[in-house]
Amino acid sequence: MDIGALPTRKQSVRQNIDAFASLSPSQKIRVLEKQRKILAYLKSLKEVKSQK
Amino acid sequence: MKSQGKGEPDPIDLIRRFNKEHIGYLLIGSMALSMHDAPFGSADWDFWVSSEDRVEVYDIIERFGLQGKHKKTENRPLDTFTDGEFFKVDVFFVKAFSNKKKGITIDFSGAYVRAVIKKDPVGDFFVRVPILEDLVTMLKIVETPRSQHLKHIEYLEALLHKKKKNKL
Numbered sequence: 553m554d555i556g557a558l559p560t561r562k563q564s565v566r567q568n569i570d571a572f573a574s575l576s577p578s579q580k581i582r583v584l585e586k587q588r589k590i591l592a593y594l595k596s597l598k599e600v601k602s603q604k
Numbered sequence: 605m606k607s608q609g610k611g612e613p614d615p616i617d618l619i620r621r622f623n624k625e626h627i628g629y630l631l632i633g634s635m636a637l638s639m640h641d642a643p644f645g646s647a648d649w650d651f652w653v654s655s656e657d658r659v660e661v662y663d664i665i666e667r668f669g670l671q672g673k674h675k676k677t678e679n680r681p682l683d684t685f686t687d688g689e690f691f692k693v694d695v696f697f698v699k700a701f702s703n704k705k706k707g708i709t710i711d712f713s714g715a716y717v718r719a720v721i722k723k724d725p726v727g728d729f730f731v732r733v734p735i736l737e738d739l740v741t742m743l744k745i746v747e748t749p750r751s752q753h754l755k756h757i758e759y760l761e762a763l764l765h766k767k768k769k770n771k772l
Binding site: 572575579583587590591593594595596597598599600 | 614615616635638639641647689690720721722723724725729730731
């Protein structure tokens with residue numbers, strides 16, 4: 553598949569921006585805080601092995 | 605990591621279910637880049653999944669409570685699922701990403717073999733992430749990258765160079 557031919561990808565980003573914009577200030581804070589915690593957790597993971 | 609709010613979907617739980625059901629998946633996109641110390645924020649969760657596991661993934665996501673416009677009978681290259689709010693999951697089922705004009709191709713089976721496993725040192729959670737080189741290749745495949753996109757590639761290539769230098 554040619555990823556450049558995926559119009560839905562662009563739409564996906566647009567929908568994401570629209571969804572965030574529609575949130576109330578308190579919801580935005582909650583979403584961002586949750587996102588921050590998840591990212592911090594993912595970054596705390598350790599590389600255990602490569603599948604090579 | 606515990607779920608962070610009753611009723612809210614937790615992406616960590618979704619990955620845990622993929623692991624439990626032995627789904628051939630890779631976490632890609634901004635989240636995967638963040639795990640390689642590339643600070644590109646996004647709320648999207650992008651997965652590249654073996655096309656053989658399409659039906660199982662639909663079932664898992666349905667049980668997880670996300671909704672999408674997928675049809676099991678259609679072999680769509682990308683399906684988007686959402687909780688109706690801000691949690692959005694894009695699942696790519698393609699065997700390879702390619703850009704014929706640029707002469708770049710990356711196939712799932714190769715990326716899967718090269719991938720690294722990142723694990724919780726005190727728990728059982730783990731996630732499969734492509735190596736940084738493969739994530740950069742995926743970015744380069746985009747036909748008409750935006751200026752921000754090009755800056756990301758420039759940053760990542762500098763990061764790759766630094767990592768290689770540190771290994772020497």
